Amino acid sequence: MTMKPWVWAWTAAALAFAATVLLTSGRGAGELAYAALSFGAFAAIVGLGQMLVITLGPGNVDLSIPACMTLAGTLALKAMGTTDGTAFLGLAVALATGLAMGCANFVLIWLLRLPPIIATLAASLIYQSLAIWSNRGLRIKPPEGLADFSTGRFIGVPNLAWIALGLAILVWLLLERTIWGRWLLASGQNARAARLAGIPVQAVRAATYLSVAVFAALAGYLLASFSGGAALNMGAEYLLMSIAVVVIGGSSIAGGNSNVPGVIGAALFMFLVVSMLNSYGAGAGIKSVLTGTIIIAIVIAASTRRSRQ
Amino acid sequence: MTDLERTAVVALRDAAKHFGPVKALNGVSLSVAPGECLGLVGHNGAGKSTLVNLVNGSFAPSSGEVTFPGGPEGVRSVFQELSLCPNLTVAENLSIAHSGLKGRGWRRPARAEILASLDTVFPDHDIDPDAEVDQLTIAERQMVEIAIGFAPRGGSAKLVILDEPTSSLDEGIARQLLSHVRAFCAAGGAVIFISHMLGEVFAVASRIVVLKDGKVVADRPAQDFSRQGLVDAMGHVAAEGTQSTITRIAHGEVVIRAEGLEARRGEVVGLSGLAGHGQAAALARLYLAQTSDWRAGRGARAVFVAGDRPRDGVLPLWSILRNISISVLGRDGKGGFVNTAAERSLAEEWKQRIGIRTNDLTNPILSLSGGNQQKVLFARALASDAEIIVMDDPMRGVDVGTKQDVYAIIRAEAAKGRTFLWYSTETEEVCQCDRVFVFRDSQISAELTGDQITEDRILEASFEMMEAS
Numbered sequence: 001m002t003m004k005p006w007v008w009a010w011t012a013a014a015l016a017f018a019a020t021v022l023l024t025s026g027r028g029a030g031e032l033a034y035a036a037l038s039f040g041a042f043a044a045i046v047g048l049g050q051m052l053v054i055t056l057g058p059g060n061v062d063l064s065i066p067a068c069m070t071l072a073g074t075l076a077l078k079a080m081g082t083t084d085g086t087a088f089l090g091l092a093v094a095l096a097t098g099l100a101m102g103c104a105n106f107v108l109i110w111l112l113r114l115p116p117i118i119a120t121l122a123a124s125l126i127y128q129s130l131a132i133w134s135n136r137g138l139r140i141k142p143p144e145g146l147a148d149f150s151t152g153r154f155i156g157v158p159n160l161a162w163i164a165l166g167l168a169i170l171v172w173l174l175l176e177r178t179i180w181g182r183w184l185l186a187s188g189q190n191a192r193a194a195r196l197a198g199i200p201v202q203a204v205r206a207a208t209y210l211s212v213a214v215f216a217a218l219a220g221y222l223l224a225s226f227s228g229g230a231a232l233n234m235g236a237e238y239l240l241m242s243i244a245v246v247v248i249g250g251s252s253i254a255g256g257n258s259n260v261p262g263v264i265g266a267a268l269f270m271f272l273v274v275s276m277l278n279s280y281g282a283g284a285g286i287k288s289v290l291t292g293t294i295i296i297a298i299v300i301a302a303s304t305r306r307s308r309q
Numbered sequence: 310m311t312d313l314e315r316t317a318v319v320a321l322r323d324a325a326k327h328f329g330p331v332k333a334l335n336g337v338s339l340s341v342a343p344g345e346c347l348g349l350v351g352h353n354g355a356g357k358s359t360l361v362n363l364v365n366g367s368f369a370p371s372s373g374e375v376t377f378p379g380g381p382e383g384v385r386s387v388f389q390e391l392s393l394c395p396n397l398t399v400a401e402n403l404s405i406a407h408s409g410l411k412g413r414g415w416r417r418p419a420r421a422e423i424l425a426s427l428d429t430v431f432p433d434h435d436i437d438p439d440a441e442v443d444q445l446t447i448a449e450r451q452m453v454e455i456a457i458g459f460a461p462r463g464g465s466a467k468l469v470i471l472d473e474p475t476s477s478l479d480e481g482i483a484r485q486l487l488s489h490v491r492a493f494c495a496a497g498g499a500v501i502f503i504s505h506m507l508g509e510v511f512a513v514a515s516r517i518v519v520l521k522d523g524k525v526v527a528d529r530p531a532q533d534f535s536r537q538g539l540v541d542a543m544g545h546v547a548a549e550g551t552q553s554t555i556t557r558i559a560h561g562e563v564v565i566r567a568e569g570l571e572a573r574r575g576e577v578v579g580l581s582g583l584a585g586h587g588q589a590a591a592l593a594r595l596y597l598a599q600t601s602d603w604r605a606g607r608g609a610r611a612v613f614v615a616g617d618r619p620r621d622g623v624l625p626l627w628s629i630l631r632n633i634s635i636s637v638l639g640r641d642g643k644g645g646f647v648n649t650a651a652e653r654s655l656a657e658e659w660k661q662r663i664g665i666r667t668n669d670l671t672n673p674i675l676s677l678s679g680g681n682q683q684k685v686l687f688a689r690a691l692a693s694d695a696e697i698i699v700m701d702d703p704m705r706g707v708d709v710g711t712k713q714d715v716y717a718i719i720r721a722e723a724a725k726g727r728t729f730l731w732y733s734t735e736t737e738e739v740c741q742c743d744r745v746f747v748f749r750d751s752q753i754s755a756e757l758t759g760d761q762i763t764e765d766r767i768l769e770a771s772f773e774m775m776e777a778s
Contacts, residue, residue, distance in 0.1 A: 203604070
């Protein structure tokens with residue numbers, strides 16, 4: 001093995017950071033790093049969940065992530081109702097919502113045998129409608145303590161980044177060291193062979209679809225607290241984002257192979273690219289075109305590199 | 310260039326192929342003349358498949374040269390790993406290999422050509438050229454692949470390389486192939502015939518080349534070899550037939566009764582009959598019913614040894630080590646974590662016991678030859694504690710020496726009280742079993758035990774209905 005695939009994501013993130021800081025000749029580097037780590041944390045959390053699902057093999061993807069984030073954030077903030085000291089109640093509500101949505105997704109996939117793309121996309125319409133119905137467009141502010149926590153820092157690094165790092169380590173341990181991780185990786189390579197080797201493939205799939213929904217719910221809860229309330233479109237950009245960070249991070253889209261450090265690097269990169277283009281004064285249209293081009297370029301660079309190994 | 314080389318279809322001069330530090334082929338010189346059937350034998354990993362890939366142009370030699378005095382067209386290979394496109398029909402698969410078939414209305418000549426070729430090689434086959442390949446049994450797929458190899462395809466076949474062509478065919482079909490090979494060579498064609506079944510090699514080959522560790526160790530006319538001499542040249546220590554005196558002992562209580570099969574503790578139960586008569590499907594159903602989609606269970610009752618390695622067995626992205634240990638992680642692990650020390654020692658132990666040819670267990674599984682991958686699948690199953698071991702024609706592409714080793718392991722494990730359900734296309738293997746169920750049209754047509762288990766009885770039970778109808 002010559003070069004780890006995650007090196008690409010991290011190199012690209014570093015380059016984007018340098019290019020932005022260069023423009024402002026060093027001023028604002030601290031703020032940029034803070035923003036990148038905070039916003040990157042959301043992309044990393046949903047990206048880790050999406051990575052687990054994509055690892056399950058071809059056809060497996062969760063498109064309900066944005067709706068999960070919105071519904072979990074909305075219900076959590078409604079339960080807390082800006083009252084101090086309810087942060088853990090809100091967290092519990094968000095995670096329970098996530099579990100419920102994960103169960104619903106998997107039941108659709110398993111019992112109705114729907115392709116995951118259809119099942120999760122259809123389910124997300126229901127989740128989104130539930131979110132609209134539950135608070136009728138009112139924006140409830142998070143409790144002050146929780147808002148402070150989600151925008152605060154610990155040893156100079158945003159709290160959100162610590163949470164994402166903790167989850168990343170957890171997922172890495174799961175994949176590299178545990179039996180469940182092995183089962184997941186085996187199922188993704190060849191589900192039939194895995195089943196014939198005695199792996200409970202359905203249980204592995206169920207746990208994975210539950211995990212991704214819980215991760216999305218956690219990200220929704222944190223994002224709503226961070227941005228001063230849940231908005232109905234708050235998850236929208238995380239659909240493409242969750243898939244892009246997995247691919248850019250060097251995980252195999254064909255399944256069976258995942259890459260935790262790559263997801264983190266790619267999450268930072270995705271935010272930095274947008275802020276780089278912002279600071280160079282690019283318009284919205286140009287920004288989208290360039291972001292798309294850059295994503296394609298880095299995926300090509302990483303994949304040709306890999307095929308030569 | 311000697312006269313012999315000038316007239317040859319293909320000539321190798323000191324050809325070598327290295328993969329990094331691995332010398333798969335280490336300086337081989339040989340030539341194949343028109344009208345000749347060259348038998349190529351050697352153990353798994355001896356370099357047979359690499360030699361084939363040099364001849365058909367898949368690999369370029371690292372050193373030395375491969376020449377085709379009459380041009381490289383007309384050189385065909387038929388692989389042991391089936392290489393048809395499963396989502397296309399039989400005729401469409403022919404057209405992939407036949408660039409002349411294009412334009413409007415190419416399907417009709419494609420159908421006619423593949424049908425003609427199938428009829429020539431396998432008279433009274435009943436394969437529909439419009440059937441999709443994944444609807445065919447593994448034996449039928451192999452037949453199609455062989456027929457494509459011999460089809461004219463806009464020219465004519467000059468050299469056909471057959472790599473383990475009979476491993477998934479039953480005896481009758483295999484005999485048809487062998488007689489076609491003889492006729493093809495008599496008409497001036499050349500064949501390279503690779504097989505672990507030495508009887509077949511003797512039946513068709515005019516010359517036999519023995520490969521060992523990437524080198525030619527013997528190259529003589531077939532009649533100069535005796536069966537034992539050939540085994541000795543391949544360099545395996547265990548003589549054939551040593552275990553043929555099996556003591557049939559009394560077996561314990563019935564441990565499984567399903568799919569019309571019945572097996573007792575410590576018994577080796579064979580499934581026989583013509584290939585594709587429902588044996589594999591019955592075994593898969595039986596295995597799936599014994600295990601769960603949802604619970605792993607610390608001690609699963611049954612384990613499965615796949616014969617169709619790419620579809621049912623190998624986890625292609627992983628190392629040899631991880632492929633061996635996947636079924637026993639739950640038993641050896643602690644608190645949900647993989648016990649890497651136990652994993653490694655288990656894999657090392659089985660590497661020794663079953664002779665997996667690698668110097669590093671962390672090499673990718675796909676770096677192994679087909680037969681060695683099969684050993685990994687055996688190790689995966691035998692390393693578990695399961696009392697029932699289900700084997701779906703697991704000896705395909707396994708060399709004679711390894712087969713003897715595996716037979717011995719199976720006997721030893723059965724003596725310890727494990728039960729084997731063993732589907733095999735080779736009657737010789739089935740005859741070693743304690744009890745045999747013969748399948749015909751997905752139903753059990755006979756149950757044989759003890760002295761009843763003979764090749765004649767099995768064949769009789771396989772064909773009965775066909776004769777009656």
